Amino acid sequence: MPYKLVALDVDGTLLNDDHVMTEQNMQTVMEAARQGIEIVLCTGRGPQNTIPFLEKMGLGGYVISHNGAATVEVETGNIVHQFAMDHMALTPFMEYCREKGVHFDINTAFGMYVDSVDALAGPIRYMYEKFLMLPSNLPAWEELEGPVVKFTAFGESHDLDEVFREWSQWTPVYNMLRSGEFFIDLMHEEASKGNALKQLAARRGYKPEEILAIGNYYNDITMLTFAGLGIAMDNSPVEVKAAANEITLSNNEDGVHAALMKYCLK
Template sequence: MTYKLVALDVDGTLLNDEHEMTERTKNTVMEAARQGIEIVLCTGRGPQNSIPFMESMGLEGYVISHNGAATVEVATRTIVHQFEMDRGGLTPFMEYCREQGIHFDINTAFEMYVDHVEALAGPVRYMYENFLMMPSNLPAWEALADPVVKFTAFGESADLDRVFEAWSKWTLPFNMLRSGEYFIDLMHQEASKGNALAQLAAKRGYKPEEVLAIGNYYNDITMLTYAGMGIAMDNSPVEVKAAADAITASNNEDGVHEALVKYCLS
């Protein structure tokens, strides 16, 4: 099968555990693009800290950001599509996090907000620095002009396990998922990587069987099952591997390189 669109998750997939894209993987992605395959990053990150990876490879096109909540054109920073959340519905989740001491941020397509940016320290500040995105102070809702697309809770894995269990018992107006060991994301009910990838593929004229997707975590399952070929990294949880059509090497062993050579370049 000739794949025309390749969707790549970023953290835990395209990047190794040092948050770096190796030269080997970078060169293979670029070679796939030179051969006419369209590359799209499909990530939980926002466009501000995912587009630079595309630019470092000399690629234009699109990034599907915020786990599918906002799709953005690389060259123009134009929002192609976004799933707007009901801000009022976030109030109980914000109150819960404040009461339980769980850090959270609020995301529009291009901006990120927290309660007290000046108080960021320790693991929370380190997390933002690692992901190359420093937030601003959250204004009153009426002063926030742009749609909210994602709410993220961040903390120790065991703490988030308890939060996820508690919120799972609520009547949820949002799509809730674990986007990483230390993250819980809330988004519009229809926002997912799979839905956003399906919309972009249709816009670009590709059939599902012409799409290959590579990912490593629960938030990647919808795109792995949408794509004609869904590939899980070896560092994926067992449920993600079960949802995939194939498994490649881990993110620390250039698994994206291995998959592209096998399925796109050979």
């Protein structure tokens, strides 16, 4: 099957553990694009710290950001689609985090907000610097530019395990998922990488069997199962590997390069 669209997760997939896109991965993705394959980055990141990876490769098109909550056109910055959350229902989650000392941020399509930027320090500040995104102070709800699309809690893995366990016992309001070892995301109940990819595929005129998707974590499962061929990285949890059709090398072994060479490039 000749694939017409390749959906790539970013952290843990396209990037290695040093958060670097290697030259080999970059050149192979660029070659796939030269051969007519549309490249779409699908990530938990926002557009601002995702689009530069495509620009570095000289590519345009679209990014599916915030784990599917907002799809953005690269060249124009236009929001093609977004799943707006009921931000008022976030109040108990915010109160829980403040009481328990769990850091959180609130995201619109292009904005990221925390209680106090001046209070950011240590691992929390390093996390934002590592992901190339410094937040702003959270204003009043009515002053936000655009709807809220994602709420993210950040902390040590064992602490978030407990948070996830407790929130799972609450009445479901949002789509809650682990988007990384140190993150829990809350989004609109219909927001996911798979749903966003489905909408973009319909917009672009692609059938699921014409799509190849590569990812490494729980937030990638919906896009791996939507695509005609879903490929999990070798560094994926066992549940992600089980949801995929194939497994490639790890993100530290240029697994994206290996997968594209095997399934896409002539």
